[in-house]
Each structure stands twice: as C-alpha cells, then as structure tokens.
Amino acid sequence: MKNRDIIEQKILSPDSLKTWLAYWRFHEKKIVFTNGCFDILHRGHIDYLSKAADHGHVLIVGLNTDASVGRLKGEGRPVTDQVARAELLASLFFVSAVVLFDEDTPYELIKTVQPDVLVKGSDYRAEDIVGYDIVKAKGGEVVTIDFLEGYSTSAIIEKLNRS
Template identity: 60%
Template sequence: MSKHSKVLNKLFTKETLSKQIKTWEFEGKKLVFTNGCFDILHRGHVDYLAKAADLGDILIIGVNTDASVSKLKGPHRPIQDEHSRLIILASLGFVDAVVLFDEPTPYELISLVQPDVLVKGSDYQPENIVGYDIVKAKGGEVKTIDFIPGYSTSSIEKKIKEAN
C-alpha cells in the first residue's frame, strides 16, 4: 500500500468509523479520543496529539467541520478547509483515525466512539469536558494534557496579520 493510501485510509465517516471501532475493540485495543479545529497544525498540536496517542493504542480525532469552526471562531475561520485539515492530521504517524463532526459539541461522536480515554487540553477541568459522563460510565479515563506555552493558531494568525 502506498504512503498516500495509508493516509487516506485514516479518513473516516461516522458510519465507517463505527465499523472500524468494532474491529479495534475485538482486537482489545485501548481507544483514545480527542477533538478540535486543528486549523493551522503547529508544534503545540503535534506535542498534544503525540501525548494523547501515548495514552492508548488507537488515537481517534474528531475534527470540527468548516461550518462549526466558523461558528466557534468567527467568519474568518477556518483558514484551511476541513478536507485539508483531515489530510494533515491523518499524515501524522501516531494518528489512527480522523472524522468530521458538525454538531456544536463532540458529544454524539464520543457516544459513538465510546473511548477508553478522553483527552482535552489542561485549560479544561476533567469533569467539565464534553463526554466525561459517557467515558466515566464505562469505566474509562478522562485526562488533560498541558499545552506548550506560546503555540496556538490564534498567535500564528496574529503574527501573520502583523507582518502584513
């Protein structure tokens, strides 16, 4: 299989992900889930996602659609379209699956995935993370990961604007 095909094979719909999860569960894999916009992938994202991947066997990333990013971040975002963001994330070797979600929160997607570990940044209190109830009810873990200070899409966007 070509490297390009390996990247494309990490792109899932909710329906195809549901089927793949059954396989991973049968194989006894520990599923880790996180989500975000991931508009301009940067060092902070890579560090965060690599640490999330270390918490289990399979890293699944829920990615906000273009429409949901605009609702969250404003009409000038996203900078990169949803398909580009999926491809970039899928190209990371430690990422196993990427899937879009359009809802205001990833609650429905977390309910589908039923992860063993739910991960968000340390700017959240675990009990306030969307999906906490789902993961805890199945005996899973909800973890937070510290960000690398100074790395954010907003700070990159600001630097670009200041340079022009």
C-alpha cells in the same frame, strides 16, 4: 500500499468508523479520543496529539467541520479547509483515524466511539469536558494535557496580520 492511500484511509465516515471500532475492540485495543479544530497545524498540536496517543493503542481525532469552526471561532475561520486539516492530521503516524463532525461539540461522536480515554487540553477541568459523563459511566478515564507554551493558531494568525 502507497502513503497517500494510507492517509486517505484514515479519514473515516461514521459508518466506516463503526467498522473500525468493532475491529479495534475485538483486538482489545485501548481507544483514545480527542477533538478540536486543528486549524493551521503547528508544533503545539503535534505535541498535544502525540501525548494523547501515548494513553492508548488507537487515537481517534474528532475534527470540527468548516461550518462548525466558523461558528466557534468566528468570521475568517478556519484558515485551512476541513479536507486539508483532515489530511494533515491523518498523515501523523500516531493518529489512527480522523472523523469530521458538524456539531458545536463532539458529544454524539463520543457516544458512538465510547473511548476508553478522553483527552483534552489542561485549559479544561476534567469534569467540564464534553463526554466526561459517557466515559466515566463506562469506567474510562478523562485526561488533560498541558499545552506547549507559545504555540497557538490564534497567535500565528495575529503574527501574520502584523506582517
């Protein structure tokens, strides 16, 4: 199988996600879920995602659609469209699947995934993370990860605007 095919196969529709979830659960894989906009993928994102992946066997990344990013981040965002963002994430060897969601929060997607581990950045308190109730109700864990200092999409955009 060609590398390009592998990347494309990791970008899942809701239906194919359900098939893969059944497969991973049958094989007793520990499923980790995180989400975000991941606009202008940078070193901080890589650090965060690799650490998230360390918490299980399968890392599923919920990715905000362009419309969702625009609502959350404002005019001019995202810089990178959802197809490119999904492909960049899927190209990372430690990302098992990328699933787009159009809502402002991934709550419905988390209900579908039922992850064993829910991961977000440490700028959140665990109890305030969307999906905390779902994961805790099934005996899962909610983990926060410190961000790599000095790396953010907003900082990159500001730097580019100053140039």
